[in-house]
Amino acid sequence: MREYIAVFDIGTSSVKGVLVDRSAAVTGDCSVPVNTYYGDNKEVEQSPSEWLEAVKKITDYWWRNTAVKPSEVTAVTFSGQMEDVIPIADGKCDRAVLYSDTRAVEEAEYINKVCPDLASKSGNTVKSSTPLAKILWLKSHQQEIYHEAESFVFSSKDFIIYKMTGRKVTDPVTASTTGMMNLKSGKWMPDLLNLFNIKKTVLPEILKPEENTGFITDSASDETGFLTTTKVLAGSGDAAASTLGAGAVNKGDMYFYIGTTGWAAAVDTTIRDTAESVFVLSHMKTGMYITIAPLLNAGNVHQWALDFLIGSSDTDRYELFDSLVNESPPGSNNLLFLPYIHGERCPVHDHQAKGAFVGISPTVNKSDFARSVIEGICFSYKQIIEETLPLRSKKYINLIGGGAESTVWCQILSDITGEVIRVPAYSEYLTALGAASSAFIHNGWTEDYQSFSESICADESAIYYYPVEENSELYSEQYKYFLNMYPGVKDIFY
Incomplete structure (x- = not known):
């Protein structure tokens, strides 16, 4: 049967x-x-x-x-x-x-x-x-x-x-x-x-x-x-289901999640002292812990940008937005975007924080606004792994969630973080598979979470995105200015 x-x-x-x-x-x-x-x-x-x-x-x-x-x-x-x-x-x-x-x-x-x-x-x-x-x-x-x-x-x-x-x-x-x-x-x-x-x-x-x-x-x-x-x-x-589905079961395993909100997470065997805005959770695998740096602004900001720049009626608006992003060069003609539209939890903990565009000039156009939105979100991911999640063991970072479906977004994330980004096939199902692992173990279909990850979550058809050196160098310079944006504008809104 x-x-x-x-x-x-x-x-x-x-x-x-x-x-x-x-x-x-x-x-x-x-x-x-x-x-x-x-x-x-x-x-x-x-x-x-x-x-x-x-x-x-x-x-x-x-x-x-x-x-x-x-x-x-x-x-x-x-x-x-x-x-x-x-x-x-x-x-x-x-x-x-x-x-x-x-x-x-x-x-x-x-x-x-x-x-x-x-x-x-x-x-x-x-x-x-x-x-x-x-x-x-x-x-x-x-x-x-x-x-x-x-x-x-x-x-x-x-x-x-x-x-x-x-x-x-x-x-x-x-x-x-x-x-x-x-x-x-x-x-x-x-x-x-x-x-x-x-x-x-x-x-x-x-x-x-x-x-x-x-x-x-x-x-x-x-x-x-x-x-x-x-x-x-x-x-x-x-x-935890996302963590298991992303194949993060051993010390130093890390992944990014881009959904409505987002996070970066790493697995450890110890409970580390962390920043106030970072979570430490039990792993589904006994004796392991997940350190999670949560972002309130991820896919929801992408949706805001879609409505703002494309409109809500186009059935192919995701493709139109990606095309718009590609029309702008890396760095968006020096337009920077602070993505804190919904406040933020990490790397800053401020529910009153606001978003901002900085660097508008006569040469900036609609495509630059689109690209800077994605770059701003990716700068946030770079900041949280540098400031809160330095531990990682693999030569790549897995990316799961809806954001992984955009090749443009994946490449920008790789260029900005300087990391190899690995997108498993069918990443939209990985949280469900991670949740299913509990039943696989209960039913005796697999021995433990480790074996489930190795046999079920392993994916030879994954797509890899490698950082382009020239782009990464440009983004490294822009990143210095991005770090100054929140301290520079926060007092304006209070």
Whole structure:
């Protein structure tokens, strides 16, 4: 009998689903967009019911449009956005507070004041995005929601697991972002919870990504079509799934991710002291850690530039934008772009930061604006690997995510960073494959995450981009000016 794994990636902009067979072939690719609510007071929220409806639409698509039968699905696993706070009361949640919600500034400052050494245990400095701070914010500002909550979960996929099995769980990767888990032990810190009067019973159980959380309930079977004999695994936070999918499992392995937002990440065997804006997370592979430098500005800035310079109606606007970029020489006729349109987390931590063009002259034209946008984003990647992620072992850096589909973007990234950029084939599926690794291990299809990476994520058809020496020399000079842009303009906007 054929056997498949159902994989859901519950992200910020959409819920994606694929079916993966034993040979790691992907079928049933389906994506359903979800809405985000942005309030006047820094609220960034989503409706968990939309995540569930999206999952139901995806499974309905599978049973109607693929040859896969529910009886052939052996397990369901996940990746999902992290740093959320999802209060569950009476089996439901009306609003999930997302990772990019920054209302809890005062609470984060208070936590760091009373627990100055917390980062040495949790691995991360508490920020306004940290779930611990958000829980305290709810306790102070939305007391009814806080007191009615039977439990809190911290990833979108945790909520779907709850709706599928009735069990409240999370994984060590997601728990790493909460500020409440000891990174070395992988357990909640009872002394910290007592200090802030948070009952351990409201927190989910921490399970490894490959552990079984339970089976599909009767009601979930009716809604999704999965059989009640189908296992539901804990899965992992999206950053770890991407890391595994990018083949980063050993010390010094590094990769770039360019999606709506972006990051650079490196794997290590130790927990390093890092800058405030950098995350240290558990790896799916036990005993390994992921250091992640997050960028709020990546593909979303590219989308802004598309709307600004091309318009939203052209069906081939991506190709038109790349052509426009190619019309401009490296360096964009000395036009520089600071890409902090959405504020920034790394290499600067400033949610009030703004974007800027500098160097407009009579010789600058539309194509220079297009190219400088891509160059500005790539300068940010260069800055974070130089300032926060110096450790790397391979002679190339893997690039995954939607940005990897643009050959123009890939070459500029190579020229600016001076690194060989490797783009695996089908990089758009690598996060899903990384998430699927947990089910491969659970099913006994592969021995461990190391062997999965070597056998499944290895890709002989990858494309390599090599830095052009002349371009890299030019960009090295421009980079010096780029580093001065944020300090030079930040006071203008305050």
